[in-house]
Amino acid sequence: MRTDRRTFVKRLALASAAGAAASLMPGVSFGEEVARAIEGLSQPVWRKTPCRFCGVGCGLLVAIENGRAVAVRGDPDSPVNGGLACVKGYHSVQMLYGRDRITRAMVRRNGRLVEVPMDEALDLVAQRMRETIERYGKDAVAMYGSGQWTIPAGYVASKFFKGGIGTNNLEANARLCMSSAVSGFMTSFGLDEPMGCYEDIDHADVFVLWGANMAEMHPVLFSRILEQRERRRAVTIVDLATRTTRTSYAADRSLIFTPQSDLAIANAICHEIVKRGWVNREFVDRYVAFKRGKTGIGYGLEDDFRFTEEAVDATWDEYVRFLEDYTPERVERISGVPAREIRWLASLYGDPSRKVMSLWCMGVNQHTRGTWMNNLIYNIHLLTGKIASPGNSPFSLTGQPSACGTVREVGTLTNRLPKGEVTNEEDRRLAAEIWGVPVERIDPRPTHHTVSMFRALDRGEIRFLWIQVTNPMVTMPNLNRYRSAAQKEGRFIVVSEVYPTPTTDIADVVLPSALWIEQEGMFGNSERRTQHFEQMVRPPGDAMSDAWQMIEVARRMGLGELFPWRREEHVAEIWKEYIRFHDTPEHRMAPYEELKARRGVMWPYVDGRETKWRYNTKYDPAADPARGEFDFYGHPDHRAWIWLRPYEAPPEWPDEEYPFWLSTGRVLEHWHTGSLTRRIPTLHRAVPRAYVEINRQDAEELGIRNGEMVRIISRRGSMAAEARIDYRAQPPRGQVFVPFFDESMLVNELTLDAYCPISGQPDYKKCAVRIERMGMTLGGGPAR
Amino acid sequence: MSGRPEDGPGADPDPGWGGHGAETRRRVLGIGSAIGLMAALILVVGPLVAPERELPPHPKPTPMASPGDPIREEWEVFRTRPGSVAVLPDAQARSGAKPRTLATYRALRAYPGAPPRIPHGLTEDEFRTPRCNTCHERGGFSPRFGAYTPVTPHPEFRQCLQCHVPDGQMVGIGFPDRAASGVCLQCHSLARTVPSIPLADWPEPDWPQIGQRAMEGSPPFIPHDLHLRGNCLVCHGGPGAVAEIRTTHPERANCRQCHVPAPSAEGEFTRPLDREQIIAGKEP
Known part of the structure; x- marks a missing residue:
């Protein structure tokens, strides 16, 4: 439903006139009558939500009208952003409506993905998972999620895999993104x-x-x-x-x-x-x-x-x-x-x-x-x-909306539990008690971090992999190896997605997922702030939240008693169960009702007070004033x-054969692998494709003109891209930079899968490449 | 694999982070023996003359030299401190100054992006040695014109007349006494604030549409090229701003955080569900 400008403005005005409460606290403090009245007038209703993109966690207000999200503004009451957003946030709701949205479940038959009823797809996933466990053992199945999981989804994943199946094969792309921050x-x-x-x-x-x-x-x-x-x-x-x-x-x-x-x-x-x-x-x-x-x-x-x-x-x-x-x-x-x-x-x-x-x-x-x-x-x-x-x-x-809230706090990593480490008996006991499972079911041995998990898939130790809310066939370093791993015979890959991506290309089953405000959920941002959002629009077709997909499969596998919740209440029920893990002054979290009503709450949340500065005895209720001004209580001492920590050299650096450093990263307009931002016309038009930034003097020496196609080659792979000189940024001499959002220019086929031994996080910022002219141009090219 | 640390310093022309290794060490040793006795007496100097420890091999350092001239379109936006143009909205009106409007802005340009011509007189002297930046670098109220001076987005270019041309008949007339003279009407008709220049056959160009946006309330796109116009605030902020396109929030310095250019070339992004070449031969 389209609304023309005049009607819209009129309705906005009416909405604010409809009640002072409505305009003062849009989205939250509407009484239901007020909300209904406004809906009766067919006016847009504003609802609060954290942004779906980066880890800053800006508060946004989304206008909902006739069942569709129609506008966004920065939430002036949010302590995170005070009403300001960025171009991604301002255009975010358009990502719900891309024309190639996945709305039906699909199963690969004779090499092609064929639409099937959702139940049939879920049955197949459960059956293959069960068969794989029977034949190869529980550590042959794995789940790979992300910092874009809502907190409830991450919690279900942890309970399902660690408490239900009893495997620690649970990882998230946050391993590629901030696990060094965690180990730091x-x-x-x-x-x-x-x-x-x-x-x-x-x-x-x-x-x-x-x-x-x-x-x-x-x-x-x-x-x-x-x-x-x-x-x-x-x-x-x-x-x-x-x-x-x-x-x-x-x-x-x-x-x-x-x-x-x-x-x-x-x-x-x-x-x-x-x-x-x-x-x-x-x-x-x-x-x-x-x-x-x-x-x-x-x-x-x-x-x-x-x-x-x-x-x-x-x-x-x-x-x-x-x-x-x-x-x-x-x-x-x-x-x-x-x-x-x-x-x-x-x-x-x-x-x-x-x-x-x-x-x-x-x-x-x-x-x-x-x-x-x-x-x-x-x-x-x-x-x-x-x-x-x-x-x-x-x-x-942090870079993802809930890298902190979900991956770090719920602990959707091989070594973690919702509280603590799998290696710690006390932590396992607490989890077993809250989950109502025998403590022996929780495996005390961590299995694989992300890179290792994909290597295990390659070797055949992992046979079944379920990927949710992320796009590893764009983001894994040394991608060629891990793509062929996933395509090997005898591997079964399930992908829960919202748009076709290079990862759905390798899927045996594709499950249509609900995206962002099409479900209720919570995200946790990088300042320990947990933010709730309610379901505002219906997911398209058969699309279902990631959390509920897992619950459906777990029930089919006979693990239903772990997930006894009704669909309408499961988010609230999950939250109530989850915060039992954090019921100490170091990490206590706000109750569900409060989270729903407020612009996010920072933990530790003790006696109705947020903690802005941890370890400072003036602010942190867990810090003991007897110890002085500070109490770094995380360590036993x-x-x-x-x-x-000394300087040590990188594993690979430029030499005569590969004389350039390659670094990868993002641009303002695109986020992660672009699978969402590229569906937003404003953002796609601003930066339609990736490119390679090269220093002007280096380009002159190599005879490369601005906009010309070049090939960049590493020891692991090569890609073609337009050379951009003085476009968005300038690498110094001897360095090139490529943004990774563009699935048609897979820079991660070039990157090195070396990682920090302590955190398991790969280094996407340093490897050696050479550059060759291709003697052609694509024409056009992105404007600034 | 060459370039790995096991290949050691040999792979690198500038080995060892002891820097120009051998030479430095020789020098250190020389100093060491020359002041040997003293060093033994003055304990503090001890560490200075101790031989440098073996340190890991490392890649060749990046020269700290500037990577080149800054990228104008990226750099210019930060050149004007927002505070300098963050005047109260009514300051322009209260001063009684003539507002700068889109109509006058357009009348001075042949097409979108064209360098504006000079709408005012120049003395012979000014024509020979232009000192436009005296007024146009910083802006401010000009009593001569009863208006705020437009600010140039590129004050580093001093050859103003290379691109911005005066009307020939206005050269040499200087700044007329507005109160007394009928000279104004030589160029200005009674109805126009900008001197008109008759043109043979030049249709009104397609000016960029103001306020194009994706949804109600979302930040408008940038409807123009940024070449030589990367400093947004000189046109969009301050009392010299064009009234219709003056920003309500000049204090937000990083304009392109929210406003992005809108090139028309590329439409929507979608992709096919199946890429047969990737999944060929694979069956569940």
């Missing part, structure tokens, strides 16, 4: 997720962005930073990056470093802080311990790679000696960043009168030493005591740990 938090603090929150932006004087192009990837938070600089003037933004981007132009200073040398730069900053006497001695003595881990830890390129970290006590003196290697001059020689700039940066961190916020995302996490990089940034903040207080905040950004 776990090793430095003993508990996951940030101590601070977005409000830190309003207090900080200095913002250091570690390899994060926030102007494009976290634009709403970046605007909040720019607003602070405009308002307070004495605010400094430093962009520390491997290429010059929109963020570099907006920053006060842009420092370009050689890939991988961030490890050395962080240590050089600490070297300077120690040498210049900027260490906050009182803080360090009281709240910090020093640890040494393993070194020379490898890159996980071998199938049988295994790694276990060990923490060994270290002393302050040992730490100071360790830092001696990292003089700014020596670090300049490997990073390319002048020593004076490193000193200047250290002075910003060291200046006791300035509050400093560090922000990072994929540049730090997608790193073969990702855990180390996370540790090193915390080291800087711990040395100076600039942590866990307003404006002093090392802040790990109640201290935060500074780790001695």
